[in-house]
Amino acid sequence: MKINPIRGAHDLFGEEINKFNKIISEVKLVASQFSFNELITPIFEYSELFKKPLGEQSDVVLKEMYTFKDRNDDEITLRPEYTTPMIRAVISNGLLNNLPAKFFGTGQMFRRERPQKGRYRQFNQINFENFGSNDLFADIEIINLANIILKKILPNNNIKLHINSLGSRENLKDYKKILSNFFNENKNSLSRESIDKINSNPLRILDSKNKEDIEVVKKSPKLIEFLSKDNLKNYEEIKKCLINLEIPIYEDSTLVRGLDYYCNTVFEFKTDEIGSQDTLIGGGRYNGLIKTLGGKDLPGVGWAGGIERIMLLMDNVVNLNQYIHFAILDPEYKTHALKAYDFLIKNNYSVYWNYKFNLKKSLSIANEKNANYVVIIGESENINDNFSVKNLKNGNQEIKNLSNLLDVIK
């Protein structure tokens, strides 16, 4: 019986797990530098947590969620994104008393989409959220943080920061109405997908890749003309600060984001090196969302990054695991060998033996696996209660006993 992994789900091992772990460790390091605390939430939640905040008409809610009934008829969903569970968690645990409250987390998300490169049904995200501040410093800080993480992991790749402002929640409401009217008047020139969105989600028409749509969008009312003076001033200042931080920005008036809860600043870090799933990190401000989920009326800003997409751009991680290889020449010497094996482990060294009794093979494997030393245990070592230690880097070999074994091993 041969059973395959579920479509769009993958096992992680070898080079891939090295990349994965490197990302996680860099993320944790930068998070602590910026004083963000780790928060891990359950992998499933009540379905209602996602429906309203993400938008009843959004594709994620409409057709991509893994939802099922529990035995007591509770409707449960495997989390398709991390922002709403994070907010639920900070409300549930009363973590919004000291503001701003800064949290990050990593973990699996689930969306039932057609898999392709950079898009999987189970995938891993990095999430950073800053709750409780409307200060533009919070926007800048969280974008800067994303940029630093990407620069550390992918120093040589061409990644662009796309940025836009959607305006306040009220502005956005007005603009959507005007946009719906405009698109209704130009219905005949739009693609079928876009026509479906005219009333439910007209913003999404703005970032359509369809050629005819793009022509219509060119003539559409521009979002920036609807921003209030305050909004505009804020947006200009954010851009200025990002430029001062030497983060090149690309102003993208068609950048709107797919989830309903965004307003004001929205941004994406994009690359042209991995095909059509090109957003590495996406996020923005979500004032009003915390209130929607039953908390206080607090603002928030955050982003999500796709670990698998970042991995696609990474070079192999050089694994410099220093270790000591064992070469045991006969089953009889196992007891003697175990003394050194155990001694080294207890002194915090890494050891490995392949359970075979062939010296040539052992040396060959030790060489391949980049061992620093080989401890050789044969007849004479067994009789004389000592160990031969070979330095693989320079070829030197010395005989030591347990008490002075560490003299030759660094």
Added chain:
RNA sequence: GCGAACGUAGCUCAGUUGGUUAGAGCGCGGCCUUGUGGUGGCCGAUGUCGGGGGUUCGAAUCCCCUCGUUCGCCCCA
């Protein structure tokens, strides 16, 4: 969810008018060399030819279904 291409050994891939027992390189195992690696030589095993069904005397090859991967659309991380 829509359109297209692809699926042969652990990996990268050959394999045409359908014809014995399905191949190469790398890797793997053994030996040359029963105490010395990174670079030699010889030998060997790779396998439900993604899975199921059909056509045929005969299918890796043709047809249908199915699963998976990739690319584009859609969507997004």
